[in-house]
Amino acid sequence: MKKAIVCGAGIGGMVSALSLSAKGYDVRIFEKNDYAGGKMGELKRDGYRFDTGPSLITMPHVIKDMFKSLGRNSEDYLQFEKLESSCRYFWNDGTVFEWYSDHEKLKKELTDVFGKTESDNFDRCLDYGKKFYELSNETFLEGEFRLRNFITTEGLKNATKFISGRSMNDVANKFFKDPKLKQMINRFATYNGSSPYLAPQFFSIIPYTEHKFGPWYVKGGIYRIAEALRKLCKEFGVQINFGMELTGYESTSSKISNLIFTDTDGEKHEVGDFDQVISNFTSLPGLMQDDYLTDDDWSSSGFILFLGMKKEFTSVAHHNIFFSDNYEREFIDIFEKKIPATDMTIYLSTTSKNEPEEAPANCENWFVLVNVPYMTDESAWNNQAKEKYADVIIEKLERFNYVFEGSIRDQIQFREIFSPLEFRDKYGSEFGSIYGLSSNSLYTLMKRPKNRSPKFKNLFFAGGNTHPGGGVPLCFLSGKIVADLASETD
Ligand SMILES: Cc1cc2nc3c(=O)[nH]c(=O)nc-3n(C[C@H](O)[C@H](O)[C@H](O)COP(=O)(O)OP(=O)(O)OC[C@H]3O[C@@H](n4cnc5c(N)ncnc54)[C@H](O)[C@@H]3O)c2cc1C
Structure with a gap:
């Protein structure tokens, strides 16, 4: 029986593990965190539930097809719900637009x-x-x-x-x-x-x-997708080893021969018994081509506020965008000056609009996301900077008085902040970027990691940093592509 090791239990990692398992491989996953899903995570606090990553699913058929390819019916695991509107857009001058499906x-x-x-x-x-x-x-x-x-x-x-x-x-x-x-x-x-x-x-x-x-949501939260994959891993005998970070490897001239994982107590574990290795991330130095991490065209990062709100806001929908006044200047800030924009576009998702049980009675769970640059400076997101930027975002939202009718600040029961620093440290993403190398030019698009390692014959890459790209459905596709490639390779 052929053996594969998958490093990382994000979506791409778990899908490739399951697809290889269905092809008869013996597969083990090693994941540095204590949960499966990577960027698709979940936060629960004081009766509020939040998805910490994806909030909207497109192309759900890709996910359903993957379940089918494993001989499973996705409906036994997940309940997809089509949303009537993908987003409600707001502008400062009072214009509101509903993007109906x-x-x-x-x-x-x-x-x-x-x-x-x-x-x-x-x-x-x-x-x-x-x-x-x-x-x-x-x-x-x-x-x-x-x-x-x-x-x-x-x-x-x-x-x-x-x-x-x-x-x-x-x-x-x-x-x-x-x-x-x-x-x-x-x-x-x-x-x-x-x-x-x-x-x-x-x-x-x-x-x-x-x-x-169409825009889709999953009953109980998008995180249910990660849970469903974890359940499938169990059913297919794919073992997930949590708290195991890939910190090094040994190689011959053409193959990875040994993987070195460090557990949460700092103890090292060597794993050498495998035919193929799939990595669900590209950030470990030396894994990619030598100049990879010296690139300076990474995709944007995110600044997230998780807000427990003590009030329901009737003008707010499940998905909302509050636009900046000068969009071009916002992107010059993010991608050229590489500073967080002061006049920023704000995405607000509140799943309790659809599922009231995701927040206490008459309250709302606000997931507030702003695009910010990838990290160029270690100190850019110290605690003081994080709190200050959170305040700027809330001030900006309050300027949409015609939507909120009064202070937002007074209605906040708690706030938690997730900055590019956390993106980098929690998910192992390059410089806190959400999608690895950017797609800002054809040149960088071509440089984005492919599914097959250019360095080692038995190494493959799955997930949003690789082909075909970021986002949940594409990560499913990448997992499948990688399983096909790995199983066709000796
Ligand atoms: C805030 C946010 C909002 C988003 N919104 C949407 C949306 O609405 N719709 C959508 O489709 N997509 C959205 N996305 C994108 C989507 O979440 C990602 O593209 C997808 O989840 C990434 O999956 P992945 O397979 O690349 O793995 P990742 O989620 O990147 O997981 C990689 C895994 O590898 C692990 N790992 C990293 N380094 C190591 C190591 N050295 N050793 C062991 N394990 C390691 C990590 O802990 C992690 O579990 C969003 C992402 C974010 C962050």
Whole structure:
């Protein structure tokens, strides 16, 4: 029986472990934290429950297909719920826009808020994203990254679109006149930690796929997905060893021969009995090519406030965005100056709107997320800096008085902060970035880690830092791609 070691029990790690197990491998996972799920985590405090990472699922069929491939019915583990609206958008001038998942309702909202012409332009913009989806779906998302996937006649014809040099913002400018509508389309670049002013137009695929497949939530919280995978691991005999951090390895010229894990007491454990190694992270020095960690184009990080709110806010939806006044300046701050923006766009998710039991009666569980730069300075997020930035965010929210009608601060029962420092230390992500190398240029996109190690024949990479990209469905796909590659390799 062939043996595989999976390092990291994030989504990509667990999916690759399960897929290899289904192929007859003996698989063991080693995870540094004491829970499975990585960035898909959960926080419970004083009767409030929060998802600490993903809050919205698109393409749930990818997850369901994976369960099916294991001979399981996802409905026995998870209950997906389609949301009526993916997000409620707010601007300082009092404009509110509901992004309905139903196309007709959305078109009516577009016409009501932005006028008929912009509503028609919206359809054209979605069609533009559809072209990229159709070209890339099978070749790009479901298999190993290969340039030759595009060297068909159709691929060559379309290759110019991929290398056009146009950004997402150019797409927004091409189709829309209204700056607010442009801002909404541009926001989708942040789904993979990029700037819309830099990220290639290829990413107009994101609004298209979200609208095509709809916004989904999982009953009981997104974290239930991580729990379901952990349960499957148990059913498939995949052992997860918690509190085991990969801290080193030994190799021959072409293969990893020994893995060194350090447990929570600092004791070292050597594991050498394996055929293949899958890593669910790329941050361990030496694992990637030598110059990998010297790169300076990482995706954005996040600054999260978990707020227990003593009140219900009737104007707030499950998913909300409070836009900054100058979107371009915000991204210049994040990606060029590499400083947290003072006029920031704020994402607020409160699952208790859908599931009241996730907060005490008449209260709300607020997950507040702001995009911030990856870490360039160790001291940037000391306690004082964290508290100060949390205050700036709350002040900014309070300026949306037409939504909150009074002080937010007075309604906070508790607040917990999660900064880029925690992203780096808890998840082992490079410089606190959420998605590893950015997708801000074709050049960096090409440099993003592939699923097969360029250094070692028996090493593979799964997860959001690798191909096909970040986000829960893509991490599922990467796990599957990696299991296929590993099992085809001697
Ligand atoms: C705040 C936030 C919001 C998000 N929102 C969404 C969303 O709404 N929708 C969506 O689809 N996606 C979202 N994402 C992205 C999504 O969560 C990630 O892309 C996905 O969960 C990453 O999975 P992964 O397989 O890359 O593993 P990770 O979650 O990165 O897990 C890697 C695992 O490896 C472990 N590890 C690291 N180093 C070591 C080591 N040396 N030894 C042993 N173990 C180690 C870590 O502890 C971790 O468990 C969000 C992410 C964040 C952080």
